[in-house]
Amino acid sequence: MNNSTTPDEHLLRRLYADVLKVDSVGLDDSFFALAGDSIAVMRLVSRARAAGFDIGISDVFEAKTVRGLAAIARAGAVPETGTREDTRLGKPEPSPTEPEETATPQAEGVYRLTPLQEGLYFQWLYKDGEDSYIHQGSLDVRGPLDPHRLRTATESVVGSLPNLRAGFRTRPDTGELIQVVPDGVKPSWITSDLSHVRERDRDTELKALLKHELRREFDLAEPPLLRCLLVKSGTGHHQLVVTYHHILLDGWSAQLLLGKIMDTYDAAGPIPDAAEEHPNPYAEYGGWLARQDRLSAAEAWRSYLQDVRAGTRVGPAQAMNVPSVSRRTTKVLDRGITDRLHQHARECDLTLNILVQTAWGLLLSQLCRQDEVLFGRTVAGRPPELSNPQRMIGMFANVVPTRLRPDPAETILRLCTRVQAEQSKLMRHDHLGLSDIQELCGQRDLFDTLYSFQSFHTPSNATRDLQGFGKGVRIVSDGHSAPHYPLILTVFAQHDRLAMRFLYAGDVFDDAVVEELGDGIALLLSRMAGDRAVLVEEVNRLSVPLLPWLAGTRAAASGADAGPQPSNGALADVERLLIAQYSVVLGIPENELTADDDFFELGGHSLLAARLVSRIHAKWGAELSVRTVFDHPVVADLARELSAAADEGRPQA
Incomplete structure (x- = not known):
């Protein structure tokens, strides 16, 4: 711990060493070169804030070193967490x-x-x-x-x-x-x-x-x-x-x-007794969420997703909205490849998570034959501003989009560095809901695949010898119902091996296709770990077949939707009544709405859809679900559904 030039640097060096469990840290040692990951960053920031430093998670990703972090941290500027009441x-x-x-x-x-x-x-x-x-x-x-x-x-x-x-x-x-x-x-x-x-x-x-x-x-x-x-x-x-x-x-x-x-x-x-607990x-x-600047978060995500032309879908239409048989397969990298990936990440000031998700994005680009891809990414959502967030129990996680725009002529290493820089800037805005983010860029469905990287400090399948349990107890977390997304990749960062579990809809994907995806990402990660100069364009050499429904979708792309059919009589009356409800819920004058208007294109979202359904039920007694609004967002289409539901007692104005 010698050679610290300021008290702040001295304290930060101690915090780096404690969190990373190393004997000493130099002023210019990168946090990630010392095997730090996103979970360790969270722990560092939480402890640094408790010591009086005004820093956030993105600051560690940007500054990396003790010297860099000390230069931007303002010791003593962190306010108290506050009372329970506020x-x-x-x-x-x-x-x-x-x-x-x-x-x-x-x-x-x-x-x-x-x-x-x-x-x-x-x-x-x-x-x-x-x-x-x-x-x-x-x-x-x-x-x-x-x-x-x-x-x-x-x-x-x-x-x-x-x-x-x-x-x-x-x-x-x-x-x-x-x-x-x-x-x-x-x-x-x-x-x-x-x-x-x-x-x-x-x-x-x-x-x-x-x-x-x-x-x-x-x-x-x-x-x-x-x-x-x-x-x-x-x-x-x-x-x-x-x-x-x-x-x-x-x-x-x-x-x-x-x-x-x-x-x-x-x-x-x-x-x-539970009543004796704190x-x-x-x-x-919830208090932390309420204090966040939603306008700033919205602007950050709008900038990140500007000019998005279309979402990325690997499943056929409606694949996220139908029951399916859940299947899974796991690909485990051998110890040698895993060690090389860890070393590659440390040497390049990257996290292992960034390496794997970039590889996954490149594989998706080949699977869908798209130059630009988007996929969902699970974030921990545990703000270090809270007291001991690593031990809190509840729903903190969120799902946000990852956008990958690879340049065939750049190295994969440079692409990884760019992805990490983009995500570090967005970390302070990871609290914004997915429906709000999608609304910002005018897309209802940005993706139908989900990626999650798990490196919990309480590992699954860990055995503990406890006094009351005799020989020991093992934590197992392995059960899931049918997936909402047709394809989910969960990566487990174990001590000596990297395990990648694919959870997929069995009636959407053949087992052989998913096995091929597992082989493809393993091959790509092995290539990345062995050569810093490997180019993005070399991913094109991977044998990833175009999925049949994607080919079919492109073949039919020239066929346009005929749109809602003309309506008359009683159905037109229902349309007028429905337009009045659209007007109230969306805050748009009735005279600006027509039977051809789409609820979501007018700015509707999930919460407003629930409000619309509540108003329809309260006014007419019609049993309409939120799903019906999503499936039939156009006034004329929803009017037909409403008429069918109200045949036994037609709604009155």
Whole structure:
């Protein structure tokens, strides 16, 4: 720690060393050359802010070194986090016509939703309860187990986290999305004993039980949205399976939840009642969201996505909106390639995440035969301004677009550097919801593929030896219902190998196509790790076939949609009534609207669609879903659907 020229540099060197677990750090050592990644950046910024430095995540990506970071940090400028009262998850104003069930005194709280929660809620509405976001995590326990104590520990943990006991709904008068936390809600708990089943059949029986749990839908308005299954597989062997809706927990939080259940069970003495726990710190996140500059975020995303001509789709039309069979395959890179990738990232001041997602984008460009591609990217969404964000449990993650514009003549290394620079500038704006981002660039569907990079500090499949669990317990997070996106790539940064899991719609992609994608990205990553000078144009040599529906779409591209058919009589009356509702919801004068207008082209989005449906139901009693608005956004088309729904009692003005 010698040769520091200022106290700030001295302190930052200590923080670098502590976070990266190295003995010493030079003033000009790059954070990423020392094997730092995005999770480590979050930890560094959180600790630096606690020490008084006014820095953000993007500052570390841009400055990289202690000297550079000290030059832009302003020590002592960070304000206090604030009291619980001014940082709680923002409560919406009471509604004069709020339904009794949301205003009941038994409710612990009524809160707004985070951006991704809004998206997940609308997906649930759109699919009329057919859900793509039911997940599972489990504790695999070897050794003595006290089932009653484990249940008590689980109920104590869930009881101490109000956001895990919430239900979700819309206010019928305003369409505002809210989450309601009732008092006294506990996760359902069932047990199953497979110890009497022949040993060779137990695994099959267990898989059937888990699949059954995944297929049991949740009603998002009826908490709890989390249930537990305790399975006895034999003497001294149990599995605690926690099935939950993704609207409650991101993947990071699911790992933390299982770990907290383990810790609570293993603690000495009686398990504390949930009421004895501290207030839920997740509420601070809502306060942080409310304080963000949405106009600045909107401008940043508008600039990033300016001139986007079209989205990137690898599946056929409507592939995201139909039930599908979920399939998966995993490609694991060998230790040698993984080591070379880590070394390549360190030497080039890049994160491993950037290398992999750039390779994925290049592969998509070949798959779709597009010069420019977009795909969804999951971001952690844990702002370092909060106290200990790495340990908070809830839904922090968000999905934002990644735009890749490769130049065939540039090196892949230069492209990676450009992608990292672009994303570092956007990090402070990662809180903006996807529907808002897509509206900014006039695109309803920017992508139908999702990319996620996971390097949690609480790894899945980790075994812990705990006093109460005897031989140890293993955290397993592996269960998913059918995917909403037809193709999802999740990358797991394990200690010595890189694992890439493809989750895909089985009735959209052949297994062979996905296997070929896995081979393609593995080959590309190996090439990138071995040669800094490899050019983007060399990706064209990869054997990636054009998907048949993409070829068919291009062949039919000259065929134009005939548009809505002329209407008359009673249908025209419904159109006029519907135009009046479009006018109210969208804030557009009626005389400027016609039967050919599209709800979303006029500025509509998911929240406004829910408000439109609420108004139609309140005025006419018609049972119309948000999905219907998405499928039939044009006034004339929606009028036909509304007429069909109202045939037994035609709406009156």
